[in-house]
Amino acid sequence: MPIAHGTPLERRKNEKEITLPDVTLSTDDGRRCADLIAGYMAHRASRADIEVVTRQLGRYPRGIVSVASRCRVCGTPLVVVTRPLLREGVRRPTPFPTTFYLTSPEAVKAVSRLEATGVMAELTARLEKAATAPDTVDPADAGLLRSMTRAHLLYCRVRADLADALGDDITHIRSVGVGGMPTRVKCLHSMVGQSLAMGPGANPIGELALERIHEAFSPDVCRCVLRVGDGQAPGRAVETDGSQD
Numbered sequence: 135m136p137i138a139h140g141t142p143l144e145r146r147k148n149e150k151e152i153t154l155p156d157v158t159l160s161t162d163d164g165r166r167c168a169d170l171i172a173g174y175m176a177h178r179a180s181r182a183d184i185e186v187v188t189r190q191l192g193r194y195p196r197g198i199v200s201v202a203s204r205c206r207v208c209g210t211p212l213v214v215v216t217r218p219l220l221r222e223g224v225r226r227p228t229p230f231p232t233t234f235y236l237t238s239p240e241a242v243k244a245v246s247r248l249e250a251t252g253v254m255a256e257l258t259a260r261l262e263k264a265a266t267a268p269d270t271v272d273p274a275d276a277g278l279l280r281s282m283t284r285a286h287l288l289y290c291r292v293r294a295d296l297a298d299a300l301g302d303d304i305t306h307i308r309s310v311g312v313g314g315m316p317t318r319v320k321c322l323h324s325m326v327g328q329s330l331a332m333g334p335g336a337n338p339i340g341e342l343a344l345e346r347i348h349e350a351f352s353p354d355v356c357r358c359v360l361r362v363g364d365g366q367a368p369g370r371a372v373e374t375d376g377s378q379d
């Protein structure tokens with residue numbers, strides 16, 4: 135599976151003269167990330183979780199650590215936590231920036247349909263305008279850039295905490311965003327993954343996407359075709375594009 139690594143923020147800054155708002159994480163944010171990681175380490179993915187996620191993805195979920203979000207009705211994994219450095223196989227360890235990987239076939243499909251409507255280009259235009267011409271921008275767009283910068287910092291913090299807990303060296307991807315964060319929107323799957331994993335207030339674009347796909351997917355409504363413990367029943371592995379970066 136090809137892994138897209140995203141572009142280091144530092145390089146993009148120089149290329150596009152991007153000005154990011156001055157956002158820092160609060161002590162509460164830090165505690166929230168630490169609590170999440172402690173939970174993941176205490177509740178690792180079970181054999182049954184891995185089995186159902188394998189069927190969701192149509193392949194073994196390399197580097198799976200835990201389950202970050204489940205269907206609130208049947209408990210089937212919706213998002214898995216993936217370690218930041220994949221060690222399986224004979225190749226050298228591979229950095230994997232997408233910590234929160236959306237696995238629910240129903241969610242993946244609904245988000246892919248939303249992506250096809252062109253919403254990402256529209257959001258990216260708003261964010262890039264706010265980042266390149268901060269003095270003339272609409273306050274709503276400036277606000278969106280602020281909250282996406284915070285979403286990016288939260289993502290990087292949680293990934294760094296996870297790397298520390300697992301002993302993974304992630305020097306090379308420490309500030310690498312996912313899905314184009316913070317100034318681009320390249321992959322709504324990873325934004326939705328963050329929103330489902332971290333809850334309201336973490337990623338505004340993930341939340342917007344969840345609102346728009348509500349008719350097709352919601353963590354509160356069970357539409358799960360594949361469920362934990364259904365391994366013996368005839369199940370259909372649903373291919374995902376594997377390109378959540």
Ligand SMILES: [Zn+2]
Nearest residue numbers: 205208356358
């Ligand atoms: Zn369900």
